Amino acid sequence: MRVLHTADWHLADRLGRIDRTGDLRRAVERVADYCRxxxxxVLLVAGDLFSELAGADALRESIQHxxxxxxxxxxxxxxxxxxxxxxxxxxxxQTLRHAMNLAxxxxxxxxxxxxxxxYLATGPTLLxxxxxxxxxxxxxxxxxxxxxTRYLKExxxxxxxxxxxxxxxxxxxFTHQLSKLQxxxxxxxxxxxxxxxxVHVRGAELPTLFRISEEEDVVFSDAxxxxxxxxxxxxxxHRAQYLGGQKHVRYSGSIERMDxxxxxxxxxVVLFDVGREGLRGEPTVLPLDAxxxxxxxxxxxxxxxxxxxxxxxxANDDLVRIxxxxxxxxxxxxxxxxxxxxxxxxWYDREINERNALDKTSLVGAATGPAKxxxxxxxxxxxxxxTNHPEEFQQAxxxxxxxILKEVEA
Numbered sequence: 001m002r003v004l005h006t007a008d009w010h011l012a013d014r015l016g017r018i019d020r021t022g023d024l025r026r027a028v029e030r031v032a033d034y035c036r037x038x039x040x041x042v043l044l045v046a047g048d049l050f051s052e053l054a055g056a057d058a059l060r061e062s063i064q065h066x067x068x069x070x071x072x073x074x075x076x077x078x079x080x081x082x083x084x085x086x087x088x089x090x091x092x093x094q095t096l097r098h099a100m101n102l103a104x105x106x107x108x109x110x111x112x113x114x115x116x117x118x119y120l121a122t123g124p125t126l127l128x129x130x131x132x133x134x135x136x137x138x139x140x141x142x143x144x145x146x147x148x149t150r151y152l153k154e155x156x157x158x159x160x161x162x163x164x165x166x167x168x169x170x171x172x173x174f175t176h177q178l179s180k181l182q183x184x185x186x187x188x189x190x191x192x193x194x195x196x197x198x199v200h201v202r203g204a205e206l207p208t209l210f211r212i213s214e215e216e217d218v219v220f221s222d223a224x225x226x227x228x229x230x231x232x233x234x235x236x237x238h239r240a241q242y243l244g245g246q247k248h249v250r251y252s253g254s255i256e257r258m259d260x261x262x263x264x265x266x267x268x269v270v271l272f273d274v275g276r277e278g279l280r281g282e283p284t285v286l287p288l289d290a291x292x293x294x295x296x297x298x299x300x301x302x303x304x305x306x307x308x309x310x311x312x313x314x315a316n317d318d319l320v321r322i323x324x325x326x327x328x329x330x331x332x333x334x335x336x337x338x339x340x341x342x343x344x345x346x347w348y349d350r351e352i353n354e355r356n357a358l359d360k361t362s363l364v365g366a367a368t369g370p371a372k373x374x375x376x377x378x379x380x381x382x383x384x385x386x387t388n389h390p391e392e393f394q395q396a397x398x399x400x401x402x403x404i405l406k407e408v409e410a
Contacts, residue, residue, distance in 0.1 A: 001131045001138050002039060005270040006031060007046035007235025008254035010087060011062040012054035015259060015319060016348030016373040023291050025065055027255040031269055034286055035073045038271055042129060046235030047085025047145055047198025059092060074116050079129055083121040084144040085198040085235055086212060089395060093122050110186025112137050123150055124177040126187060134276050139188060141181055143197040146170040146218050151177060167218045175224050192274050196233040201225065203244060204237045204251060208261035230279045231272055239265050248279055257290045260321060293319040301326050301336045308343055315344055322350040349373040375405050
């Protein structure tokens with residue numbers, strides 16, 4: 001069985017003022033091309049299929065694009081397995097899963113699932129898929145990101161006084177659910193099994209976490225992941241890597257560079273083959289072209305802008321953060337902004353500082369590090385404040401905030 005492992009698509013995402021839909025759709029279409037050219041049996045998406053910033057219209061359009069893009073793959077008998085990550089809206093994904101089950105009855109736990117369909121796991125899930133080359137199926141365990149709604153079912157466990165206590169309870173519930181699936185009578189220990197999970201495993205190399213702080217994240221040790229799986233497909237960390245020298249335990253990484261912290265990351269998907277005897281050979285990374293993203297610092301606009309025009313002549317699609325300091329009474333601020341817009345039409349964030357012509361000191365203040373945009377600062381603050389509120393309330397507040405931010409931007 002040929003499986004393509006990917007994760008962290010974040011469909012309909014934004015970076016500052018820039019809608020990333022076009023970039024992400026191109027990456028998704030390249031994944032579909034690999035499904036065709038590599039004769040893939042199963043496309044495994046290990047969480048964060050959608051962006052938490054996506055509104056109802058954007059989600060609908062994303063699903064329509066997925067349908068159009070992967071329809072040939074599904075018609076040819078391919079199967080898509082995906083699970084929810086920390087950025088997937090829980091209520092939306094539950095509604096989507098129920099609608100899918102109305103169209104085609106859900107598969108019983110541990111049973112062989114029909115090919116030619118997309119399966120979305122919103123909770124711990126056990127299923128089998130028939131291997132086209134043999135008479136034995138391959139078993140899959142799908143473990144979504146640990147959230148209270150998904151894992152803390154008992155009322156008593158939903159009461160916690162701090163993020164640390166919440167995270168400890170979620171880690172315990174996650175490992176318990178995984179162990180429970182493996183001890184279930186419907187789990188077949190004689191079959192080759194693939195584990196897919198959207199989690200942060202300690203030891204993973206990461207420059208930054210994507211829109212979540214280390215305090216908020218649920219971090220597992222590698223000892224929490226049981227051995228004995230033919231392959232462990234991980235999502236959540238955007239940098240592609242394998243863990244602990246074990247090449248069958250991998251993060252595929254995201255399919256696009258999502259923020260400045262990923263500017264040097266090479267993006268791709270992982271192809272592996274599982275047969276009756278287990279993993280066949282070493283997993284292979286198939287590359288994906290990623291959008292350039294970088295920061296530009298300008299200290300003397302008159303001297304530097306002409307050179308920037310020549311050096312970045314093909315930067316129309318690049319994602320750029322601009323830090324520019326100009327001198328009052330010497331530089332024309334509006335002319336500088338106009339020229340920067342022409343050179344970098346897809347700038348997503350900018351910091352413009354004014355320097356006094358007499359004493360050369362900044363009147364606004366230079367950057368002390370990579371600054372967040374106003375919009376992202378608002379989003380991060382709200383997500384932090386809403387941590388212990390119900391999911392429905394979180395979604396309502398964030399949706400209203402996005403509406404207001406769009407009005408401000410307009």
